[in-house]
Amino acid sequence: MAAAALTEEQLADTPAGDAPLAAPRAQDLAFLQLTSGSTGTQRGVRITHGAVCANAAAIHDAIARAWGRDFLAESERVVSWLPLHHDMGLVGILLATIAGAFELTLMPPRAFLARPLTWLKALSGPTPVVSAAPNFAYHACVETLRDEDLAGLDLSGWHTALCGAEMVRPDTLARFAERFAPLGFDARALRPCYGLAEATLAVTFDVRDAGVRTAPVPGPARADVPREVACVGAPVRDTRVRIVGADGRELGEREVGRVHVAGPALFDGYWRDDAATAECLADGWLDTGDLGFLADGELHVTGREKDVLILRGHNVMPHELEWCAEEAGGGGGHARAGAFSVPGGPEGEVAVLAVETDAPPEQHAALTDAIRRAVADGLGLALHDLVLVRRGRLPKTTSGKVQRRELRRRYLAGELERLDDGTTMAPPR
Amino acid sequence: MTTRQETLETLARIAGVDAATLAPEQHLVVDLGIDSPKALRLLVELEDRLDVEIEDEDAAGLKTVGDVLAYVARVGG
Numbered sequence: 001m002a003a004a005a006l007t008e009e010q011l012a013d014t015p016a017g018d019a020p021l022a023a024p025r026a027q028d029l030a031f032l033q034l035t036s037g038s039t040g041t042q043r044g045v046r047i048t049h050g051a052v053c054a055n056a057a058a059i060h061d062a063i064a065r066a067w068g069r070d071f072l073a074e075s076e077r078v079v080s081w082l083p084l085h086h087d088m089g090l091v092g093i094l095l096a097t098i099a100g101a102f103e104l105t106l107m108p109p110r111a112f113l114a115r116p117l118t119w120l121k122a123l124s125g126p127t128p129v130v131s132a133a134p135n136f137a138y139h140a141c142v143e144t145l146r147d148e149d150l151a152g153l154d155l156s157g158w159h160t161a162l163c164g165a166e167m168v169r170p171d172t173l174a175r176f177a178e179r180f181a182p183l184g185f186d187a188r189a190l191r192p193c194y195g196l197a198e199a200t201l202a203v204t205f206d207v208r209d210a211g212v213r214t215a216p217v218p219g220p221a222r223a224d225v226p227r228e229v230a231c232v233g234a235p236v237r238d239t240r241v242r243i244v245g246a247d248g249r250e251l252g253e254r255e256v257g258r259v260h261v262a263g264p265a266l267f268d269g270y271w272r273d274d275a276a277t278a279e280c281l282a283d284g285w286l287d288t289g290d291l292g293f294l295a296d297g298e299l300h301v302t303g304r305e306k307d308v309l310i311l312r313g314h315n316v317m318p319h320e321l322e323w324c325a326e327e328a329g330g331g332g333g334h335a336r337a338g339a340f341s342v343p344g345g346p347e348g349e350v351a352v353l354a355v356e357t358d359a360p361p362e363q364h365a366a367l368t369d370a371i372r373r374a375v376a377d378g379l380g381l382a383l384h385d386l387v388l389v390r391r392g393r394l395p396k397t398t399s400g401k402v403q404r405r406e407l408r409r410r411y412l413a414g415e416l417e418r419l420d421d422g423t424t425m426a427p428p429r
Numbered sequence: 430m431t432t433r434q435e436t437l438e439t440l441a442r443i444a445g446v447d448a449a450t451l452a453p454e455q456h457l458v459v460d461l462g463i464d465s466p467k468a469l470r471l472l473v474e475l476e477d478r479l480d481v482e483i484e485d486e487d488a489a490g491l492k493t494v495g496d497v498l499a500y501v502a503r504v505g506g
Binding site: 110113114115136140144312369372373376377380381382 | 456457458459462463464465466468469470472473492
């Protein structure tokens with residue numbers, strides 16, 4: 001392992017030296033990407049120099065193809081507020097920009113979140129420009145900007161507006177395109193994409209230059225799957241995608257299954273966690289834990305089987321929410337809570353928490369209030385729904401672990417016996 | 430418009446509710462759905478409209494509508 005952690009003091013004591021840095025080999029570790037969560041069980045995704053180079057080149061290639069160019073020139077301009085500790089900001093913006101020696105305008109995430117207009121102002125002008133953001137950012141622009149804010153903006157140079165890092169909502173992007181068309185924004189600039197830290201970043205990218213396209217989800221209608229999803233494009237250069245059924249066999253076109261990815265940008269394992277690595281990486285294929293289907297070679301993501309909630313482009317592990325419920329006294333000594341997400345809201349998914357309780361009915365209101373406040377104060381999140389059930393009613397494995405996927409299915413099918421009457425739903429946003 | 434009215438209007442607009450429905454005991458996140466990105470917009474708008482500067486440490490203590498009203502009354506009076 002060619003990596004070491006240094007404190008600032010140690011770094012200050014390190015002689016600068018004249019020795020040139022050794023050129024890294026492709027298989028050397030470039031960085032560890034922490035995948036999720038603010039606490040405890042974070043996983044370090046091992047990304048090699050070879051993977052970074054492969055993915056940066058694939059991103060350049062995809063942007064150029066989408067834009068109808070043979071290659072990107074050094075004069076390309078990139079604008080971003082994405083956090084640089086996040087894979088989309090680190091790889092998609094910072095490293096890909098360095099690799100291409102493009103011009104980069106960076107602003108702190110806070111600047112965008114506080115004033116979405118800052119982002120559009122930085123993009124404004126006739127010079128070609130690339131930018132990327134999760135779905136919620138496009139929603140925030142539509143929701144918060146007033147007409148008088150927009151005077152003088154020119155979005156005609158923005159030829160690549162990538163949308164990824166969370167579920168892509170076609171309705172959000174359609175509203176964005178409509179709202180900003182008078183400022184010169186071209187709807188074809190909106191390019192949904194799909195990726196994950198375990199593949200360095202980019203896996204698929206819509207290069208058709210046809211605007212956001214949707215496809216109906218094959219199979220019978222299900223409460224836990226949207227009817228129609230956005231096309232997130234074809235695999236980027238040198239990357240392959242296949243869809244695998246529950247029996248491990250590869251599925252055909254328009255059949256929903258697990259999304260698997262192979263290619264030169266895959267991670268080479270989780271940091272000091274061989275068991276977790278073995279769960280998702282085998283024979284050169286990464287099991288993403290996401291569900292989707294291929295149509296005409298292009299990927300459509302329909303949902304997720306792994307236990308993670310993606311809220312505002314930020315990964316939240318279910319146990320973070322469940323612990324808040326425990327701390328608020330919901331589960332007592334043997335806290336049993338299950339968290340999952342369902343489609344909805346501007347971010348594409350919203351959080352639901354189900355908690356077992358023995359408390360008498362007259363205490364339920366105080367209990368739900370305490371849990372909601374614990375989640376709000378601990379994670380800054382508003383729960384979409386908080387469901388109280390009688391002790392023992394959450395589906396569990398034989399070893400007593402809450403089965404979150406089965407819980408989610410029952411919730412959406414209306415099969416959960418809730419103790420409350422459902423009036424604890426969050427106010428509509 | 431008074432500071433209090435101005436604050437209520439801003440809160441209402443960011444939460445997407447009618448200002449008349451706001452009550453001091455309402456929790457910003459739980460009752461009004463003001464999650465962290467919205468909270469940031471709220472602070473910046475209050476700073477702009479009331480010409481005050483809200484320190485991060487102070488902002489972290491603002492949990493309810495009443496907290497916000499009391500705070501702006503103190504700093505922006």
